[in-house]
Amino acid sequence: MRAFVIRRVLYMVPMLFAISLVSFAIIQLPPGSFLTTYVAELSAQGQDVNSAQIQALEERYGLNDPFHVQYMKWISGIVLHGDFGQSFQYQQPVSELIWGRLGLTIALSVITMLVTWLIAFPIGIYTAVRQHSVADYSFTFLGFLGLATPNFLLALIFVWVSYRYFGQTVGGMGSPEYADAAWNLGKVLDVVSNLWIPVLIIGTAGTAVLIRVLRANLLDELRKPYVTTARAKGLPEWRLILKYPVRMAMSPFISTIGWILPTLIGGEVMVSIVLGLETTGPLLMGALQSQDMYLAGAFILILGALTVVGTLLSDLLLAWWDPRIRHAQAEKV
Template identity: 55%
Template structure:
């Protein structure tokens, strides 16, 4: 096990180096750079342009250097925690991300908990009560959750929250706490607003997870080892949890590789509709404005979380399912 983990970690190094190069190529593909986009924006508004200042900024941030030198400067800076400078915000990337990354992580964690708390009991019920009225009713709700666009549900929830509970529309906290240091009042305000994006973002994921868990459980419940367990008098709930449910959790664990990147990217469209101060809208804006270092840093965060998530899911699957082994034993 230790040797396997060490080999995987060592393999992550060239993988991330290759991904960083690909990311840098992608963010450099559009013609021009942020300063050229900035010049075009000023010209469209009829404002004067100080070309000497533009050239000074280009030299200051290395935009006049060759492509490979720019890449090496950016990649080597990330190794010491310097992710570059955001031209759009006029701040280092780490300062721009700041609280937004923290709030994105909070929303994502609560969304995952909400999704699992709803999906597990409903999926288990529908699988063990196949073709019952409860199965049909919950399946209908699941299809409605899959069919309803998140942005439409976000608008409905905004209206419902404002009319019923008086929660201010949009954002993740009351206006008085924006850009203020953390306090107990700010925490309470965030919790008051948090349930709206959690329900909106988690709805479609919950519906899809219910369908997958139900299908996996139905497949396992028809296998001979379950019949044998029933014949031996194992209590139904204990039999369900100890064996079929454990095997059916494989896809939950396998999803960790895609779940961790979602902590950074978030639900961008929902974040825009709800005016959430998360990382999703910043990533979209950075790509649109060619804020190369900010966009590249986000993409590298996603890549890092992806390779870490895949490693965690592989190890967890080996612990969860005895049929999975990290080292082959076929030579025996």
């Protein structure tokens, strides 16, 4: 197991380097640059920008440098100083912009993950044990409905229903009276009280997926000989189900760590834009639209790094949870 962990960590170094290179290249693939968008906005406002100003801005931002020079400046700043560069659009360090919104994003994503698990776990078990029942068909229909409905459409429906029938606007993650207040217990409780709508919307598709996967895996386990043997020995039914088949079918829940970490940054982009949430999603969308390469590149790099780290954590947790996977890894080592 130790050799497996060391090998995976060593693999992460060149992989992260490749992710940084690809992410920086992707940002520069679209035609033009931040200056192109900036000049277009000034022209739309009726302001003239001469070539001398454009040249000065290009030299200031280093946009005249070759690709490899720009990349080396960016990656060396990250590795040596933890500096992700300066945002062109906001004129602030990228790290300050990201970390300023990361706390609310993490809180939203972690709560969504926990709620998703709490809902999907009992429903998945019940529909597998009561296969072809009315409840099974009902939850299956709701699951397919949740998978087929985009999250941003659910957000729009919630906004319309809240305003149309309750006369309230749904948006933001806090009440107006706490907008400029310092973080204290009252503000934390206020944010938590406003989280249930985005949590419900973002978690819809994930809950539907986990229900279907857990149901399918548990049905497969319930048909295996060891279940028949345990049942023949007189083991109580619910104890039998929870002790053996459910444990083997729980792997999908643990493996979700691999994709939960990337969604901490980018999984709630459209919902956050619709609901006006001050998370990292709208910031990423704005950076891509304005071609703010350092801000957008930092987001893509962090998403890639979280994917790699999340996959490692999910593999380790699966090896700890499921002896079959642990033994398979030991044989490979």
